[in-house]
Amino acid sequence: MTTRAEQKQQSRDKILEAAGRRLRVEGMNGAGVAAVMADAGLTHGAFYSHFSNKDELAREALIHALRDNRERWTGKPQRESWGERLKRLAKRYLTPAHRRDLKESCALAALGSEAARSNDEFKQTYEQELLKTLSIICEGEFDQADAAQAEEALAFMSLIIGSITLSRAVQSKELSDQLLQAGRNAAEKLATDNARKEA
Amino acid sequence: MTTRAEQKQQSRDKILEAAGRRLRVEGMNGAGVAAVMADAGLTHGAFYSHFSNKDELAREALIHALRDNRERWTGKPQRESWGERLKRLAKRYLTPAHRRDLKESCALAALGSEAARSNDEFKQTYEQELLKTLSIICEGEFDQADAAQAEEALAFMSLIIGSITLSRAVQSKELSDQLLQAGRNAAEKLATDNARKEA
DNA sequence: GATATCGCATGATAAGCGTCATGTCAAACT
DNA sequence: AGTTTGACATGACGCTTATCATGCGATATC
Numbered sequence: 001m002t003t004r005a006e007q008k009q010q011s012r013d014k015i016l017e018a019a020g021r022r023l024r025v026e027g028m029n030g031a032g033v034a035a036v037m038a039d040a041g042l043t044h045g046a047f048y049s050h051f052s053n054k055d056e057l058a059r060e061a062l063i064h065a066l067r068d069n070r071e072r073w074t075g076k077p078q079r080e081s082w083g084e085r086l087k088r089l090a091k092r093y094l095t096p097a098h099r100r101d102l103k104e105s106c107a108l109a110a111l112g113s114e115a116a117r118s119n120d121e122f123k124q125t126y127e128q129e130l131l132k133t134l135s136i137i138c139e140g141e142f143d144q145a146d147a148a149q150a151e152e153a154l155a156f157m158s159l160i161i162g163s164i165t166l167s168r169a170v171q172s173k174e175l176s177d178q179l180l181q182a183g184r185n186a187a188e189k190l191a192t193d194n195a196r197k198e199a
Numbered sequence: 200m201t202t203r204a205e206q207k208q209q210s211r212d213k214i215l216e217a218a219g220r221r222l223r224v225e226g227m228n229g230a231g232v233a234a235v236m237a238d239a240g241l242t243h244g245a246f247y248s249h250f251s252n253k254d255e256l257a258r259e260a261l262i263h264a265l266r267d268n269r270e271r272w273t274g275k276p277q278r279e280s281w282g283e284r285l286k287r288l289a290k291r292y293l294t295p296a297h298r299r300d301l302k303e304s305c306a307l308a309a310l311g312s313e314a315a316r317s318n319d320e321f322k323q324t325y326e327q328e329l330l331k332t333l334s335i336i337c338e339g340e341f342d343q344a345d346a347a348q349a350e351e352a353l354a355f356m357s358l359i360i361g362s363i364t365l366s367r368a369v370q371s372k373e374l375s376d377q378l379l380q381a382g383r384n385a386a387e388k389l390a391t392d393n394a395r396k397e398a
Numbered sequence: 399g400a401t402a403t404c405g406c407a408t409g410a411t412a413a414g415c416g417t418c419a420t421g422t423c424a425a426a427c428t
Numbered sequence: 429a430g431t432t433t434g435a436c437a438t439g440a441c442g443c444t445t446a447t448c449a450t451g452c453g454a455t456a457t458c
Contacts, residue, residue, distance in 0.1 A: 003455085004404075004405075004454085008405065011406090025316070026316065027312070032444085032445065032446080033445080042405095043406070043408075044407090044447095045448090046406045047446095047447090049404075050405090054447095110312060112312040112361075112364045112365065112368060113308065113309060113311040114226060114312055115368035116309070116367030117226055117301070117367075118368075120370060123369060124370040126370075130368075150377070151377065151380065151384060154362075154377055154381035155381040155384070155385035157361070158362040158364075158378065159361055159385070160357075161361045161364070161365065162311075162356070162357035162358055162359070162360045163353075165311045165312055165357075165361070165364075166329070166353075169311060169315045169322060169325050170322060170325060171325075175326060175330075181350065183354060183357055185350060185354070186351070186357075186358070186389050189388050190388060202425085202426090203425055203426070203434080203435075206425095207434090210435080232415080232417085233416090241436070242437050244437055244439085245435065245436045249435090252417080253416065
């Protein structure tokens, strides 16, 4: 037997999942209340007993989407140098499958330029989620990473997010593939101290 | 005396400029017909004697916006190595002023993740404009650039577009500044053959 | 077992959108 | 000079949107 609170939580999860998909596939404007609720198997009227407005939904959906699949891009930490790590992460991230599967893609990339125009609350959430990812990349706290490593991690994120975004934005398969490969090959060049992460 | 054709061309230019600003500042959905026409000092009804629909406007506005300010980011070619060039370009592109001034910013960055979800016609235009920029970076035809240089130029574009996009998408000024700096410092690392572009 | 609670559906509202039909007036053509 | 053209304004259309008011029915509470 499911209690009422459990029912509500399940509904909320369904809404967040649907919103996450819509956000990534169709962008901030595609994640309309009616469409998301329909995807979740509910009607639009029920929305406001879960979220106070559409903006709040977008923030929560961003968090939810990244919690769900951040590990897919980071994988388990390996015994590897810093440069090897960046190379491994780029190879995982910059794939044709990731380029294609928007609905399960990295939300940071899928929403980049729209986040850049969003309100402060959304940017706050975006930043927070970006920092979580950086912490994992730096294997611990991003804040505590040394300055050089932190800067390289930021450049790495910029590179892979830019690469996958451009690879989706162009028309020809050839150029798109080249963009992915260029990102993969460039990643390890960003690491100056190749010996830091030996473990 | 201005002939009727000149009048129309002027109106068209005003519309394209207004659309370019709206596109970059508010995204594809912000460039609504009514808003753009009002910015151009016209009413919405006149729109359809200039463009057949909103999609066509978006494509034309993208071209117009980049023709207007591509040179601002590329500058005049210098006597410099390939690595020096990438460093110089990144320094020009990744500035607080560029981050702030969305309405005169690089449209390729401002529309990245939305272009990734656009229809084929828009992607075609986006690709074509990206290739024009790459040609300038490679000082001539991008197609004719050797494979290594072409790949590095693609990674470079991914890096700087990713950097400026992320720097706009985060909330804190500190992190935003770090993202710009990380991009600037990473750019020259992408050039493997530092001697190619000596002239 | 009666009552209160609340998640959800139905329906309405007001604002926004893209698009088109019609009218108008000045410029272009014959 | 008379006629045609076409850029633009006005206004309307059908559709979508976010948000809220109301009502129902099952669950929780006493």
